[in-house]
Amino acid sequence: MSRIELKHIDKFYGSNHVLRDINLVIEDGAFMTLLGPSGCGKTTTLRVVSGLEKPQNGIMTIDGVEMINADDAYYAEPSKRGLNLVFQSYALWPHMTVFDNIAFGLKIQKMPKAEIEKRVMDSLKMMRIDMYKDRYPTELSGGQQQRVAIARAVASSPKLLLLDEPLSNLDAKLRIDMRAELQRLHRELGTTIIYVTHDQTEALTMSTKIALFRAGELNQVATPMELYNNPIDLEAADFIGNPRINLLEGKAEMKNGQLVVRSDLGGHTFGAADLTEETFPKSGAFDCVLAIRPEQVIISREKVDGAIPVSVYASQPAGSETIVTLRADKDEFLVKELGQQHYELDDNVWAIIDQNKINIYNKETTRLIKRAV
Ligand SMILES: Nc1ncnc2c1ncn2[C@@H]1O[C@H](COP(=O)(O)OP(=O)(O)O)[C@@H](O)[C@H]1O
Numbered sequence: 001m002s003r004i005e006l007k008h009i010d011k012f013y014g015s016n017h018v019l020r021d022i023n024l025v026i027e028d029g030a031f032m033t034l035l036g037p038s039g040c041g042k043t044t045t046l047r048v049v050s051g052l053e054k055p056q057n058g059i060m061t062i063d064g065v066e067m068i069n070a071d072d073a074y075y076a077e078p079s080k081r082g083l084n085l086v087f088q089s090y091a092l093w094p095h096m097t098v099f100d101n102i103a104f105g106l107k108i109q110k111m112p113k114a115e116i117e118k119r120v121m122d123s124l125k126m127m128r129i130d131m132y133k134d135r136y137p138t139e140l141s142g143g144q145q146q147r148v149a150i151a152r153a154v155a156s157s158p159k160l161l162l163l164d165e166p167l168s169n170l171d172a173k174l175r176i177d178m179r180a181e182l183q184r185l186h187r188e189l190g191t192t193i194i195y196v197t198h199d200q201t202e203a204l205t206m207s208t209k210i211a212l213f214r215a216g217e218l219n220q221v222a223t224p225m226e227l228y229n230n231p232i233d234l235e236a237a238d239f240i241g242n243p244r245i246n247l248l249e250g251k252a253e254m255k256n257g258q259l260v261v262r263s264d265l266g267g268h269t270f271g272a273a274d275l276t277e278e279t280f281p282k283s284g285a286f287d288c289v290l291a292i293r294p295e296q297v298i299i300s301r302e303k304v305d306g307a308i309p310v311s312v313y314a315s316q317p318a319g320s321e322t323i324v325t326l327r328a329d330k331d332e333f334l335v336k337e338l339g340q341q342h343y344e345l346d347d348n349v350w351a352i353i354d355q356n357k358i359n360i361y362n363k364e365t366t367r368l369i370k371r372a373v
Pocket residue numbers: 013016018036037038039040041042043044045
């Protein structure tokens with residue numbers, strides 16, 4: 001069991017306020033990813049959870065037991081928190097074999113020899129590196145060393161596993177393999193994992209929940225699907241997704257209980273049921289932003305009812321997919337099509353967009369006012 005709750009956490013380095021009122025619940029068994037650009041406070045949050053940093057304000061509980069209470073200046077020792085931390089730089093002991101690197105911490109705990117043997121081999125097998133148990137770190141690739149570091153953390157059966165950008169030193173292919181390994185590891189262990197990354201693909205592929213940071217604050221906490229389909233503001237929309245989401249300006253107005261939007265894509269009318277709680281002007285036109293994922297647009301070579309006439313500005317076939325830049329009046333937007341499609345530049349084609357998949361943001365507040373369904 002491991003449920004973590006952070007309440008009103010503030011962290012200052014001198015006058016630099018690096019964590020601002022962080023409130024986050026990490027459910028037992030979750031794979032929670034802290035996501036955001038460099039410098040937004042992800043590592044600091046992990047260090048607060050682990051006990052390497054003391055926040056100036058706030059409370060943290062693990063399974064209901066207080067580990068931090070800044071008001072009482074109470075900070076439980078890292079060793080009392082039942083967790084294990086793997087950093088980006090994984091620091092294996094160079095003079096020890098893979099086996100001994102993992103066994104070392106267990107020997108210190110005075111665990112019986114047979115139990116150590118079993119745990120080391122189980123964790124090595126789980127990371128698929130049991131064949132390297134007698135090698136020294138220098139005889140392993142970066143990816144293999146990283147697996148040893150993770151196996152070492154797993155072997156101590158932590159209630160909570162903290163991973164700080166553990167895949168950032170690996171090449172692209174190995175990163176994809178390791179994402180699969182970590183996903184399986186999480187399921188097999190059932191351990192709560194807090195995972196830090198700036199890579200949105202990593203976050204989307206492995207997490208059960210994502211906490212999206214923005215300059216020391218939590219911007220949105222949601223499942224990967226919800227974060228992808230309904231980013232809470234324009235910054236979140238722009239951060240998630242590759243290629244980036246299309247953002248087009250428009251004018252919106254409430255008419256007869258419906259939201260009517262006009263843009264270079266023409267007119268769209270949205271029912272009240274899909275509107276969020278966010279505030280926006282209920283009378284008169286106001287500036288809005290339409291957000292459309294590149295894969296939500298279909299290109300038709302023939303005129304179809306409801307389709308938008310556009311021209312092909314650029315077409316980039318990339319083997320498994322083709323990225324097409326379309327131009328509608330003054331606006332450009334990207335389309336991602338599967339497979340190898342061929343378009344001539346300046347071809348006149350039609351864009352079919354399912355309006356249910358369009359997000360509408362209030363330009364002034366940047367907040368989501370119409371959800372995708
Ligand atoms: N030990 C430290 N002393 C002073 N400032 C720090 C320290 N560690 C981090 N910071 C600052 O805190 C902010 C958040 O850093 P960090 O949590 O490492 O970000 P991230 O992991 O999201 O890249 C940054 O502005 C960083 O410069």
